[in-house]
Amino acid sequence: MSLEKILSISGKPGLYQLKTQTRNGFLAESLLDGKKISVSGRHNVSLLSEIAIYTLTEEVPLRDVFLKISEKEEGGEAISHKEPKIKLEEYFFEILPDYDEDRVYASDIKKIIQWYNLLHKNGITDFSAPEETEEKIEKDVIKADPKTPKAAKVSTTKATSVAKGGASKNMAARKK
Template sequence: MTLEKILAIGGKPGLYKLLTQTRTGFVGESLIDGKRVAVGMRNNVSMLSEIAIYTLEEEIPLREVFQKIKDKEKGGKTSIGHKEEKIKLEEYFFEILPNYDEDRVYPSDIKKIIQWYNILHDQGITDFSETDDEDGTKSSSEEE
């Protein structure tokens, strides 16, 4: 499963897998407990593949941040919990992304990123590479 099918829903904890779209929204399944939820168009919903983190130079896609965490942790879960003190969270994130914009990336954002990474890790979703579109081209405009 790729990040294109994983959602963060405002006001609801954890992450959700997109199951199907309906006339009034969509149905998602919690990655934590497997419960299904119907979500209307009024809810604030973000696909993880569309989220980016501010740095001093540019915005970095969340999948790249997850890959940096995976590399640091050698494929394991984070060495820090998402409920740690603000200073510990910031120190950890600085190791991952030394040039992140401290004015625009809040401790609450760092908590979510760490929590989301660990949820994805628990579900075996650890491939954070770019996905190929149907025509075989990279989904990102960046060339390697």
């Protein structure tokens, strides 16, 4: 499972796994205790895949921070999120040396480490970015505009199109 289906819900402890969409929101299952809850539009929900950490030069996706923690711990759990503030900050500095200390608070570091340990405990250790294949992109483009011919929707290099004979056929079809 990837981070695309893992949620943080404000006012609720821990993390949640997105299960299904309902009429008024969606159903999520807690990674802490396995209880299912209904989440409506009034809740503030964040996907972990969309969260980034401020550094002095850029924003680093949370998945990259999790990867760095995993590398440091050789796939094991991180330190406890209940450690003193100074120890958490030192640990995070080892993970992400250029994090912006003015915008990343100790409470943020605590939460990141807690989330990492919770994900690790639940066997969610694949923090790599999902790869989009050309077929998936092609299908998404075709769904967007079903009237456009398939060859016109997905752009390929001229060498590939000409080699397949696609460019001349498409041009002839457009002229008619």
